[in-house]
Amino acid sequence: xxxxxxxxxxxxxxxxxxxxxxxxxxxxxxxxxxxxxxxxxxxxxxxxxxxxxxxxxxxxxxxxxxxxxxxxxxxxxxxxxxxxxxxxxxxxxxxxxxxxxxxxxxxxxxxxxxxxxxxxxxxxxxxxxxxxxxxxxxxxxxxxxxxxxxxxxxxxxxxxxxxxxxxxxxxxxxxxxxxxxxxxxxxxxxxxxxxxxxxxxxxxxxxxxxxxxxxxxxxxxxxxxxxxxxxxxxxxxxxxxxxxxxxxxxxxxxxxxxxxxxxxxxxxxxxxxxxxxxxxxxxxxxxxxxxxxxxxxxxxxxxxxxxx
Amino acid sequence: xxxxxxxxxxxxxxxxxxxxxxxxxxxxxxxxxxxxxxxxxxxxxxxxxxxxxxxxxxxxxxxxxxxxxxxxxxxxxxxxxxxxxxxxxxxxxxxxxxxxxxxxxxxxxxxxxxxxxxxxxxxxxxxxxxxxxxxxxxxxxxxxxxxxxxxxxxxxxxxxxxxxxxxxxxxxxxxxxxxxxxxxxxxxxxxxxxxxxxxxxxxxxxxxxxxxxxxxxxxxxxxxxxxxxxxxxxxxxxxxxxxxxxxxxxxxxxxxxxxxxxxxxxxxxxxxxxxxxxxxxxxxxxxxxxxxxxxxxxxxxxxxxxxx
DNA sequence: CACGCTTTATAACATTATGTTATGAAACGG
DNA sequence: CCGTTTCATAACATAATGTTATAAAGCGTG
Numbered sequence: 001x002x003x004x005x006x007x008x009x010x011x012x013x014x015x016x017x018x019x020x021x022x023x024x025x026x027x028x029x030x031x032x033x034x035x036x037x038x039x040x041x042x043x044x045x046x047x048x049x050x051x052x053x054x055x056x057x058x059x060x061x062x063x064x065x066x067x068x069x070x071x072x073x074x075x076x077x078x079x080x081x082x083x084x085x086x087x088x089x090x091x092x093x094x095x096x097x098x099x100x101x102x103x104x105x106x107x108x109x110x111x112x113x114x115x116x117x118x119x120x121x122x123x124x125x126x127x128x129x130x131x132x133x134x135x136x137x138x139x140x141x142x143x144x145x146x147x148x149x150x151x152x153x154x155x156x157x158x159x160x161x162x163x164x165x166x167x168x169x170x171x172x173x174x175x176x177x178x179x180x181x182x183x184x185x186x187x188x189x190x191x192x193x194x195x196x197x198x199x200x201x202x203x204x205x206x207x208x209x210x211x212x213x214x215x216x217x218x219x220x221x222x223x224x225x226x227x228x229x230x231x232x233x234x235x236x237x238x239x240x241x242x243x244x245x246x247x248x249x250x251x252x253x254x255x256x257x258x259x260x261x262x263x264x265x266x267x268x269x270x271x272x273x274x275x276x277x278x279x280x281x282x283x284x285x286x287x288x289x290x291x292x293x294x295x296x297x298x299x300x301x302x303x304x305x306x307x308x
Numbered sequence: 309x310x311x312x313x314x315x316x317x318x319x320x321x322x323x324x325x326x327x328x329x330x331x332x333x334x335x336x337x338x339x340x341x342x343x344x345x346x347x348x349x350x351x352x353x354x355x356x357x358x359x360x361x362x363x364x365x366x367x368x369x370x371x372x373x374x375x376x377x378x379x380x381x382x383x384x385x386x387x388x389x390x391x392x393x394x395x396x397x398x399x400x401x402x403x404x405x406x407x408x409x410x411x412x413x414x415x416x417x418x419x420x421x422x423x424x425x426x427x428x429x430x431x432x433x434x435x436x437x438x439x440x441x442x443x444x445x446x447x448x449x450x451x452x453x454x455x456x457x458x459x460x461x462x463x464x465x466x467x468x469x470x471x472x473x474x475x476x477x478x479x480x481x482x483x484x485x486x487x488x489x490x491x492x493x494x495x496x497x498x499x500x501x502x503x504x505x506x507x508x509x510x511x512x513x514x515x516x517x518x519x520x521x522x523x524x525x526x527x528x529x530x531x532x533x534x535x536x537x538x539x540x541x542x543x544x545x546x547x548x549x550x551x552x553x554x555x556x557x558x559x560x561x562x563x564x565x566x567x568x569x570x571x572x573x574x575x576x577x578x579x580x581x582x583x584x585x586x587x588x589x590x591x592x593x594x595x596x597x598x599x600x601x602x603x604x605x606x607x608x609x610x611x612x613x614x615x616x
Numbered sequence: 617c618a619c620g621c622t623t624t625a626t627a628a629c630a631t632t633a634t635g636t637t638a639t640g641a642a643a644c645g646g
Numbered sequence: 647c648c649g650t651t652t653c654a655t656a657a658c659a660t661a662a663t664g665t666t667a668t669a670a671a672g673c674g675t676g
Binding site: 617618619620621622623624625626627628629630631632633634635636637638639640641642643644645646 | 647648649650651652653654655656657658659660661662663664665666667668669670671672673674675676
C-alpha cells in the first residue's frame with residue numbers, strides 16, 4: 001500500500017473547514033458519497049477516529065483538530081509546488097549558475113547581475129570568478145549553466161556566442177607624462193616600462209603584434225595574469241599597461257589615468273553554454289540583457305573619452 | 309482537472325533522487341514505464357522541461373532542481389502528517405481541554421497536569437478554572453473534553469464519574485487557640501467566627517447540618533464562594549473555616565494551621581465528560597492517573613495528620 | 617563497424633482508485 | 647408522525663495507475 005493518500009487528506013481538510021460532508025463535497029467538486037468514503041478510508045488507514053456523528057452532522061475529534069494543524073502546513077507545501085512551477089514556466093524563478101573571467105567578475109558583471117536579479121525576486125544566482133580556461137571547463141562539465149570567457153576558448157561540448165568587443169584602454173599612473181595626451185598611440189610607449197598580461201592569452205599576442213608592427217620597444221619588466229593586478233601596479237607607478245575597459249573603469253578612482261589607445265585592439269569575449277544541454281530560459285535572458293548593458297556601457301565610454 | 313497530481317510529484321522526486329527512471333521505479337515500487345509516463349504527463353501539465361536525455365540517462369534541468377527544493381518541503385509536510393497520525397494513534401499526542409473547579413485548579417491539579425504532560429511531549433493541554441456549574445456547561449456544550457466539578461452536578465448530556473472523596477479540614481489562623489489541638493470537633497467551634505462557603509453548594513449544606521446536629525452555634529459573619537478566599541481570610545485572622553484538603557494544603561504556608569475535623573465531611577467531586585461524544589483516549593488516562601494521584605495524596609494527608 | 621547490453625519511451629491491456637447515481641438510516645423540527 | 651436534511655453504503659461508470667511487451671537510442675567492446 002502506498003503512503004498517505006493526498007486526495008483523502010484533501011477531503012479531510014475540506015470537512016474540517018466546512019463542518020460537513022456535503023459542503024466539503026462542494027468545496028472539492030465531487031459528490032457527497034465520495035467524501036464520505038474517503039473519510040472512512042482515511043480513518044481506517046490511520047487507525048484513528050477523526051469525526052463523530054453529532055445530531056445530523058459530524059464533529060471533529062480532538063485528534064482531528066491536532067492533525068488538521070499539520071495538514072494545513074502540508075497543503076501549503078503542495079500549493080507552493082504548483083506556484084513554483086508557474087513561476088518557472090513564466091521565467092521568473094529558478095537557479096542560475098554563472099562563471100566569468102575576472103575582468104568581468106570583479107565589479108562590472110556583479111553590478112549588472114544585481115539589477116537583473118532585482119527584477120526577478122525568485123531567481124537565485126551563483127556567480128563565480130574564474131580564469132577563462134576554468135570557465136570553459138565548468139560549463140563543459142555542467143557545473144555552470146552559463147559562462148563568460150575569452151572568445152578564443154573552444155570546446156566540443158560548449159557553444160560560444162560572441163559578446164560586443166571592447167577596445168583596450170591605455171592605463172597610466174595618475175601623473176604620468178602621457179596623461180596629458182587625450183589619445184595614445186604605440187609610439188608613445190617607446191622606452192616605457194610596460195606591464196604585460198600572461199603569455200598564453202590571445203590578447204597578449206594581439207597587443208605584442210601591434211607594438212611590433214610599429215617598431216616600438218617597450219621595457220618588459222613586469223608580467224601578470226590578471227588585469228586587476230596590472231591596473232593596481234600602474235596605479236602604484238610601476239609602469240603603463242593596456243587593459244579592458246571594464247577593469248580600467250573599476251580602477252579609475254585608484255591612482256590611474258585611462259586613455260583611449262589607437263589602433264583599436266579588441267578585448268573579445270563570449271557567452272558559453274553547454275552545446276547539448278538546453279540552458280535554463282533565464283540564461284538566454286541574462287545573455288541578452290548583459291549584451292545590451294555592454295553596448296550601452298561602450299557607447300558611454302566612447303562619448304566620455306571624446307569629451308574628456 | 310484537479311490540482312497538482314501527488315503521484316506524479318512522487319515520481320518526479322524519485323527520479324531526481326535516484327538519477328534514473330528505472331531506479332525511481334524501484335524506489336516507489338512500480339514498473340519503469342509507469343514512472344516514464346508520469347514524468348511525461350507532469351512535464352506536459354506544468355509546461356516545463358524537467359529532464360533531458362543525456363547519453364542513455366536523464367539529467368534534471370535547472371527548473372527541475374529549483375522545483376525539487378519545494379517538493380522536498382511538501383514531502384516533509386506529508387511525512388509529518390503521517391507521523392502525527394501515528395503519534396495520535398499511539399496516544400502520545402493530541403489536544404486535551406480540561407476545566408476544573410477552583411479548589412483543584414489553583415495548584416493541586418496544575419501540578420499533577422505538569423507531570424502528566426512531561427510524560428507526553430506531544431500532548432497539548434488547555435486547563436481552565438471555572439466554578440462547578442460552568443464546568444458542567446462547558447463539558448455539555450463540547451467546549452471542554454473533560455471536567456472536574458462537584459459531584460452533585462447533573463446534566464443529561466454529561467457523564468459523571470466519581471473521584472475519591474476528600475475529608476474537609478479545619479483551617480485556623482496560625483496562632484489560634486484551637487491550633488494546639490491535634491483534631492477538632494464541632495464543639496470546638498462554639499462561638500467562633502466562622503467563614504462559610506456559598507449558600508448554594510452541597511458542601512455548605514452538609515457542613516451546616518453537622519454543626520446543627522451537635523447543637524453548635526458559630527458566629528456566621530463571613531461568606532465567600534471560593535475556598536481560596538476562605539483560607540486567605542483565615543490566614544488574616546478573620547475567623548476559622550472548613551475547607552477541602554487540596555486548597556488547605558496550598559495555603560498551609562500562608563499563615564494558617566490545618567487540622568483534621570471529625571466527624572468526617574466529604575468533599576465530593578467527579579470527572580465529567582460528554583455522554584454521547586467519545587472523549588479523546590488521553591482523557592481516560594488523565595482521569596485514571598488523576599484518581600491514583602488523589603488516592604496517594606489523601607493517604608499521605610492521613611499519615612501526616614496522625615504524626616503531627 | 618557490428619553486436620550486445622542498458623536505459624528510456626510508448627502501446628496495449630489489466631487493475632485500482634475515484635466519481636456518480638440510487639437509496640437507506642438517523643436526527644430534527646414542525 | 648411526517649417531511650426534510652445529512653451522512654453512509656451499494657452498485658455501477660470513469661479515470662488513473664500499474665503491468666507486460668516491445669521499440670528506440672546510446673554506449674562499450676571486440
